[in-house]
Amino acid sequence: MSKAAETPLALYIHWPFCRAKCPYCDFNSHVSQDVDHARFAAAYRREMAHMATHYGAGRKLVSIFFGGGTPSLMPPSLVAGLIDEAERLFGLSDDVEITAEANPTSSEAAMFEGFRAAGVNRISLGVQSLRDAGLAFLGREHSAGEARSAIMAARQHFARISIDLIYARRDQTCAGWVSELREALDLGLTHMSLYQLTIERGTVFHSRARRGERLVPPDDLAAEMYEMTNDIMTGAGLPAYEISNHAATGEACRHNLVYWRAQDWIGIGPGAHGRLTVPAGRLGLATRRSPAAWLESVEDAGHAIDIVTEDGRADSIAESLMMGLRLAEGVSIPALEARYASRAAHLDETALDRLVESGLVEIGGVQLRVTPAGRLLLDWILADLLPG
Amino acid sequence: MTAPSHIRNFSIIAHIDHGKSTIADRLIQVCGGLSEREMTEQVLDNMDIERERGITIKAQTVRLNYTAADGEGYVLNLMDTPGHVDFGYEVSRSLSACEGSLLVVDASQGVEAQTLANVYQAVEADHEIVPVLNKIDLPAAEPERVQMQIEEVIGLPADDAIPASAKTGAGINDILEAVVTRMKPPEGDVEAPLTALLVDSWYDAYLGVMTLVRVRDGRIRKGMKIRLMGTGATHVVERVGVFSPKPTPVDELGPGEMGFINAGVKTVSDARVGDTITEERRPCTEPLPGFKPSVPVVFCGLFPVDTNDFSGLREALEKLSLNDASFSFEAETSAALGFGFRCGFLGLLHMEVIRDRLEREFNLDLISTAPSVVYQMTMTDGSSFNLHNPADMPEVTKIATIEEPWIKATIMTPDEYLGPVLTLCTERRGEQLDLTYAGNRAMAVYRLPLNEVVFDFYDRLKSVTRGYASFDYAIDEYRPGELVKVSILVNGDPVDALSMIVHREQAESRGRAICVRLKDLVPRQMFKVALQAAIGGKVIARETISALRKDVTAKCYGGDISRKKKLLEKQKEGKKKMRQFGKVDIPQNAFFEALKMGDG
Ligand SMILES: Nc1nc2c(ncn2[C@@H]2O[C@H](COP(=O)(O)OP(=O)(O)OP(=O)(O)O)[C@@H](O)[C@H]2O)c(=O)[nH]1
Ligand SMILES: C[S@@+](CC[C@H](N)C(=O)[O-])C[C@H]1O[C@@H](n2cnc3c(N)ncnc32)[C@H](O)[C@@H]1O
Ligand code: SF4
Ligand SMILES: [Mg+2]
Numbered sequence: 001m002s003k004a005a006e007t008p009l010a011l012y013i014h015w016p017f018c019r020a021k022c023p024y025c026d027f028n029s030h031v032s033q034d035v036d037h038a039r040f041a042a043a044y045r046r047e048m049a050h051m052a053t054h055y056g057a058g059r060k061l062v063s064i065f066f067g068g069g070t071p072s073l074m075p076p077s078l079v080a081g082l083i084d085e086a087e088r089l090f091g092l093s094d095d096v097e098i099t100a101e102a103n104p105t106s107s108e109a110a111m112f113e114g115f116r117a118a119g120v121n122r123i124s125l126g127v128q129s130l131r132d133a134g135l136a137f138l139g140r141e142h143s144a145g146e147a148r149s150a151i152m153a154a155r156q157h158f159a160r161i162s163i164d165l166i167y168a169r170r171d172q173t174c175a176g177w178v179s180e181l182r183e184a185l186d187l188g189l190t191h192m193s194l195y196q197l198t199i200e201r202g203t204v205f206h207s208r209a210r211r212g213e214r215l216v217p218p219d220d221l222a223a224e225m226y227e228m229t230n231d232i233m234t235g236a237g238l239p240a241y242e243i244s245n246h247a248a249t250g251e252a253c254r255h256n257l258v259y260w261r262a263q264d265w266i267g268i269g270p271g272a273h274g275r276l277t278v279p280a281g282r283l284g285l286a287t288r289r290s291p292a293a294w295l296e297s298v299e300d301a302g303h304a305i306d307i308v309t310e311d312g313r314a315d316s317i318a319e320s321l322m323m324g325l326r327l328a329e330g331v332s333i334p335a336l337e338a339r340y341a342s343r344a345a346h347l348d349e350t351a352l353d354r355l356v357e358s359g360l361v362e363i364g365g366v367q368l369r370v371t372p373a374g375r376l377l378l379d380w381i382l383a384d385l386l387p388g
Numbered sequence: 389m390t391a392p393s394h395i396r397n398f399s400i401i402a403h404i405d406h407g408k409s410t411i412a413d414r415l416i417q418v419c420g421g422l423s424e425r426e427m428t429e430q431v432l433d434n435m436d437i438e439r440e441r442g443i444t445i446k447a448q449t450v451r452l453n454y455t456a457a458d459g460e461g462y463v464l465n466l467m468d469t470p471g472h473v474d475f476g477y478e479v480s481r482s483l484s485a486c487e488g489s490l491l492v493v494d495a496s497q498g499v500e501a502q503t504l505a506n507v508y509q510a511v512e513a514d515h516e517i518v519p520v521l522n523k524i525d526l527p528a529a530e531p532e533r534v535q536m537q538i539e540e541v542i543g544l545p546a547d548d549a550i551p552a553s554a555k556t557g558a559g560i561n562d563i564l565e566a567v568v569t570r571m572k573p574p575e576g577d578v579e580a581p582l583t584a585l586l587v588d589s590w591y592d593a594y595l596g597v598m599t600l601v602r603v604r605d606g607r608i609r610k611g612m613k614i615r616l617m618g619t620g621a622t623h624v625v626e627r628v629g630v631f632s633p634k635p636t637p638v639d640e641l642g643p644g645e646m647g648f649i650n651a652g653v654k655t656v657s658d659a660r661v662g663d664t665i666t667e668e669r670r671p672c673t674e675p676l677p678g679f680k681p682s683v684p685v686v687f688c689g690l691f692p693v694d695t696n697d698f699s700g701l702r703e704a705l706e707k708l709s710l711n712d713a714s715f716s717f718e719a720e721t722s723a724a725l726g727f728g729f730r731c732g733f734l735g736l737l738h739m740e741v742i743r744d745r746l747e748r749e750f751n752l753d754l755i756s757t758a759p760s761v762v763y764q765m766t767m768t769d770g771s772s773f774n775l776h777n778p779a780d781m782p783e784v785t786k787i788a789t790i791e792e793p794w795i796k797a798t799i800m801t802p803d804e805y806l807g808p809v810l811t812l813c814t815e816r817r818g819e820q821l822d823l824t825y826a827g828n829r830a831m832a833v834y835r836l837p838l839n840e841v842v843f844d845f846y847d848r849l850k851s852v853t854r855g856y857a858s859f860d861y862a863i864d865e866y867r868p869g870e871l872v873k874v875s876i877l878v879n880g881d882p883v884d885a886l887s888m889i890v891h892r893e894q895a896e897s898r899g900r901a902i903c904v905r906l907k908d909l910v911p912r913q914m915f916k917v918a919l920q921a922a923i924g925g926k927v928i929a930r931e932t933i934s935a936l937r938k939d940v941t942a943k944c945y946g947g948d949i950s951r952k953k954k955l956l957e958k959q960k961e962g963k964k965k966m967r968q969f970g971k972v973d974i975p976q977n978a979f980f981e982a983l984k985m986g987d988g
Contacts, residue, residue: 012946196942223937244942259946273947284950309950319949322956326944358914377914380939383959 007277009056010063010258011086013044014269015071016291019103023139023204024166024197028271028289029069041078043298045085047268047287050303052089055266055276055285060091063255064098066120072102076114083119097122097160097254104150105142116157122253123154124193127163130180137169138197139204151187162191162253167229168222169197170215177225178232185236190251194229195244196222223376230372243326243375260327262320270294270304281316281340284309317346318386321368325378330369351384361385389607389642390463392574396567397465397602397646398518399482401510402492403500403858404471407522409433409444410554411492411563412468418560419452419464421632432468432633436748437741444470445741447478447588449600449646451630456568464567465646471502473860474735477682477714479506481661483513484679485587485602485646488571490563491544495521495529495551498829499541501798501860507542516571519549520563525556533827541826576643582606582667585676586616587646589659591710595627595635597653601665602646604676608665609640614651617675618663623651656713682714684732685793685863686739686759686842687776689720689885690746691728693753693965693976698727704750705729708742715742720777724885724967724979725755730777732762736842755979757885759842764791764866779884781873784924790889791866793838796821799849801857803830808852816840817891835864839871839889874899874928876906877920881970885979896921900929902982909978912936917972 018029064086066079083098099122100115102108112123127147129135135144142150154161165184167177184192197216199209209215216222230240238246242260245253258265262282267274271289275282286307288294297304311319317340324331337343355361360374360381374381400408409430416422422431432448433439452464467482469475483489489510493503510517519538521531531551539546550566552559588600601608608614612625629637630647641647653659662678692701705717716732733739739759746752763775766788775781775790797818801809803825813820813834822833836845841861849857874895876886886906890898899921906919912933921929944952966973 193943198942219938220934226938243940243944256945265946267946271947273949275946275949286947286950315953318953322952323944323949360914376938376940377936378940379956379959380914380936383956383963386956386960388960388964 007264008062008258009059009090010065010255010263010265011048011061011090012255012265012267012269012272012274013064013066013071013082014069014267014272015066015074016069016270016294017073018068018070019073019105020139020141021204023208024200026200026203027069030291032291037075037078039295039299041081043295044078044082044268047298047303048082048085048089051266051268051274055274056090058091059264060093061086061096062093063096063258064092065255066098066100068101070103070108071100072108072111072115076111076118079115079120080118099124099253099255101126102150102154103142104147106146106149109150109153112153112157121158122160122162123158124162124164124191124253125150125154127151127184128166129169130165130183131176134166134169134172134180137171138166148187151189160191160251161189162193163187163189164193164195166195166197168217168225170217172217172225174221174225174228178228181229181232185232185238190238190248191253192233192238192246193244194233194246196226226376230375239328240375241328243378257327260323262316262323275319277316277339278310280310281313282311282319284311313340313342314346316340317342321346321386322382325368325370325382328369330364330367332366333368334366345387347385348387355381355384389578389640390645392576392642392644394460395463395465395574395644396488396571397467397486397574397644398488398490398567398571399467399469399479399486399510399515400490400492401469401479401483401506402471402522403494403497403502403506404443406471406492406494406497406500406503407554408471408492409468411490411520411522411552411560412448412450412466414554414557414560415452415464415466415564416450416633418557418564419454421450421452422634437745441741443472444468445472445475445478446470446590447482448633449587449631450633451646452632454564454568457565458568462568463645464564469506472735472737473502473505474733474738476505476509476860476862477734480509480513481587481679483509483515485585486513486515487574488516488518488567490567491517491519491542492522493519493534493538493549495524495531495534496526498530498534499537499800499826500858501800502858504542504798504800504831505860505862517544518563518566518570519544520559521549521551522554524551524558525553537826537829541831574644576603577605578607578643580605581670581672582608582612582614582665583672583676584608584641584665585678586659586661586663586665588661589653589656589713591656595650597656597659598648598650599653599659599665600646600648601641603641603643605643605672606667607640607642608649608667613668614649614665615668615671616659616663617666617671618660618678619658621653621658622668623653626650626652656710661713682734684714684716684734685761685838686733686735687730687762688733688739688759689722689725689728689730689757689777690717690743691722691725691755691757691885693755695726697752700750701729701746701752701754704746704752705731707750708745712742714738722757722779722885724883724969724974725757725976726967728755732776736846755976757979758888760889761793761838761842763871763889765789766791775889778873778887778889781887781889784872789868790871792869792871794835794864794867795838795841795861796864797834797836797841797859797861799832799834799857799859801830801832801853803828805853805856806830806832809849809857812845812848812852816845836861837867837869837891838863839891872923875922876902877918877922877927878906878910878972878974879918879970880920883969883979886982895923896928903929903931905982906978907931907933909981910972910974913972915971 100120101124104125130144233246241252264276270291274285287304288306294304402408447469450466454462469479535546550562583604584601592598615622627650664675666672717729720730766772768788818834818836870892875882903919917933919931920927
């Protein structure tokens with residue numbers, strides 16, 4: 001079917017293991033001493049084959065992303081094997097982006113060479129903070145010095161490097177964050193993900209917060225930090241292309257753009273999600289979350305898909321807006337309507353007028369965008385904009 | 389028909405929870421009114437709300453057949469009454485239909501405020517009072533101490549009290565014997581024209597309007613044409629019966645007897661309690677004294693959360709009032725809450741109970757405004773009216789005087805809490821009338837404005853005495869007061885549902901309390917919101933809600949989509965529940981929470 005064939009396809013591979021569980025993290029990550037790498041390797045291959053047969057439809061991949069968990073704990077040979085297998089099953093586009101997330105410790109830095117050799121061409125380092133006190137608060141296993149060394153090591157092998165930082169931490173001041181951010185900019189990287197600390201359900205931080213501990217600054221201060229961050233990053237030539245993601249021109253993470261543009265991707269590994277455009281709207285796939293259960297299911301049935309959802313056009317359009325308005329580029333309304341062959345009321349027009357009038361949303365040509373002033377209120381705007 | 393000499397009519401009276409209904413259970417059981425299988429705990433509390441809350445709301449009458457120690461068979465008519473002060477009206481009606489009272493006192497608690505209030509009523513009704521010390525099975529029971537208390541506080545001889553346990557059945561036979569030997573039989577002339585008191589009326593889904601009667605003279609039987617002397621209406625008696633406790637038909641009721649009749653009466657309000665029933669063909673000359681009608685003293689607005697439920701609420705109120713003539717309602721419109729009803733109740737518990745029943749039995753979701761009392765307004769042009777709703781208060785310049793209802797309150801408390809209790813009463817503009825001690829319990833009698841009591845007096849009293857105080861009151865008189873209307877403004881617009889009438893001295897602190905509370909309840913908006921309390925044009929308290937700065941998900945990737953969608957749905961749901969106020973979106977429950985002032 002021609003439409004889907006035009007839509008780019010990406011592959012997400014989830015590695016669910018970490019050396020330790022961070023107290024703020026709600027990703028599907030587990031601490032395990034004895035991971036049977038051979039069994040997992042075989043299972044990843046089988047599930048990839050299943051997905052390629054049923055959902056690949058002869059489309060080349062524009063991106064592969066090893067996420068986690070901590071994928072830098074994967075044996076490089078496994079990474080290499082999976083990239084080869086992906087090439088065999090799907091084919092890779094000429095400028096394919098292959099990213100791996102890595103934790104910035106010395107032992108992992110030692111693997112960078114192997115990852116490069118395996119075909120990884122972009123690395124995303126979970127630095128989280130350049131302050132030892134910040135790292136200790138976040139319960140990280142590495143120091144700021146170690147993180148800097150890891151960045152140095154990555155430089156020797158990768159042209160494209162991104163780092164993650166978590167800010168709006170307890171006791172952090174605006175001035176403190178600004179100086180930390182400037183030091184990060186001095187590293188001369190072309191991509192940075194700057195996340196405000198979020199207290200997620202089911203994490204250690206969540207139960208501490210529920211017991212009354214204050215872990216994040218008040219909203220007003222956090223808002224100020226966010227605006228300051230955007231100003232500084234824009235000034236440094238790395239404006240926000242997404243709510244929390246900053247890049248120099250042409251350096252945006254192509255894989256994540258697939259999510260935000262509501263394009264197509266396949267996910268393999270425990271708790272991986274995939275979403276694909278189908279004639280009726282969007283197909284959602286999710287695999288079993290528990291590594292052991294996932295392994296068994298794949299060995300049993302060739303895949304571990306346990307949730308399949310099918311969204312109609314209205315919901316698919318809602319997804320496009322929900323994700324697309326995160327991007328500075330916004331969403332093209334005519335393109336959206338053409339894509340889902342729908343002119344159904346997907347926006348609350350009176351709410352839209354009100355939002356435009358108050359300067360939170362703008363319409364530039366055919367693009368609907370959230371203004372810099374509206375970014376901090378995106379969830380509120382979406383609840384207003386999407387018809388109930 | 390039983391000869392009056394072999395009839396005993398008695399009420400069971402007590403403070404709330406001292407065990408009236410459970411004693412009634414045992415009496416019914418011993419007399420064989422119900423089989424083992426039919427018996428439940430507090431079998432007479434048959435309304436859902438009574439069973440759920442474990443309290444009696446509606447008085448119930450049961451006829452028992454008892455063979456006494458003297459070998460004679462007696463008919464005992466027992467009336468179980470509610471203990472809570474709001475339903476005191478049920479007690480006074482029951483008392484006027486009987487000659488004696490069983491005064492139940494919890495042997496682990498002792499004499500409480502309603503014990504006293506009920507005793508005074510029973511004395512006034514010229515009753516023979518038999519004290520019962522209940523719950524002697526409890527380890528904490530102190531029958532001797534409580535016996536002394538009964539003698540000291542109430543003035544009944546200590547030796548007359550019967551130790552009993554409704555739980556184990558101890559003393560139940562002694563109670564029955566005392567009823568027969570110590571209480572007076574009813575009097576009456578079977579040959580005289582029919583004179584019967586209409587004690588109660590209610591709606592029964594199967595039998596229609598039921599009328600509980602107590603015959604003084606003459607007899608009432610099926611087919612008889614009767615006249616209700618108050619309304620003048622005539623009806624033909626279709627059925628005569630007694631509660632045993634199941635409704636059981638009998639041929640007739642004679643002097644001193646109690647039972648029910650069905651007489652083709654359409655609505656409960658047509659069978660007015662306190663009316664005198666006589667025979668159309670041979671009427672009596674004088675009606676019985678009857679009772680003063682119960683009047684609602686506490687009012688509040690009830691509004692459906694979903695505006696589409698308005699007509700459903702009207703139907704529900706109409707249905708409930710078929711059964712409970714003691715509450716009133718009339719349509720009301722509020723800018724904040726939409727269409728609803730202003731309803732009048734006997735007290736706060738009554739209000740809660742009706743609200744509960746509306747929500748549960750009729751599946752409605754309701755918001756109620758803060759309870760208020762009835763003010764007597766006299767205007768400068770000489771006219772006057774009763775004000776039921778603070779929102780309707782006229783312009784100050786046109787008001788000559790405002791009078792508010794005062795009550796006479798009796799508070800009993802362990803003496804270690806007396807200090808805080810007296811402080812509370814003073815804070816609430818109370819005037820002390822009496823202060824006495826019995827052992828380590830103190831009894832304070834105060835005159836208090838009712839408006840202070842409906843505010844949060846119970847909660848405060850409970851908290852300063854750790855729940856050990858008891859409280860009873862009777863409406864006293866209307867008195868002029870320095871009262872003002874406090875309006876609550878959101879960005880300059882008054883929220884009618886939140887306005888309140890308070891004493892001038894309390895205006896500022898109450899106004900501030902509401903603003904502070906609202907500040908936490910009204911979500912931040914896209915702009916700054918001012919919350920103000922004002923008397924007329926004068927602002928007396930102010931809080932500001934700063935504009936919403938941040939509402940965004942920091943990190944959102946491929947796997948977060950379904951979760952994010954659910955969050956969005958929830959956020960949209962929440963927005964739907966908002967009421968637009970000017971430009972401000974206020975969730976409905978904010979009104980509700982702000983109105984639950986409590987001890988905030
Ligand atoms: N241990 C013990 N508990 C009792 C006894 N009599 C009653 N109770 C308990 O006391 C509580 C109140 O009993 P009720 O019979 O409902 O009291 P009441 O006086 O009818 O209460 P209201 O009608 O609400 O005023 C219930 O939990 C009973 O089980 C008794 O003799 N011993
Ligand atoms: C899959 S996670 C981490 C990858 C890698 N295991 C690591 O820890 O470096 C991706 C990023 O999300 C961010 N993140 C995770 N939990 C967060 C939270 N509760 N609040 C803000 N950012 C968070 C962190 O910056 C993290 O690097
Ligand atoms: S933040 Fe990274 S290292 Fe920490 S638990 Fe989450 S996935 Fe693992
Ligand atoms: Mg009871």
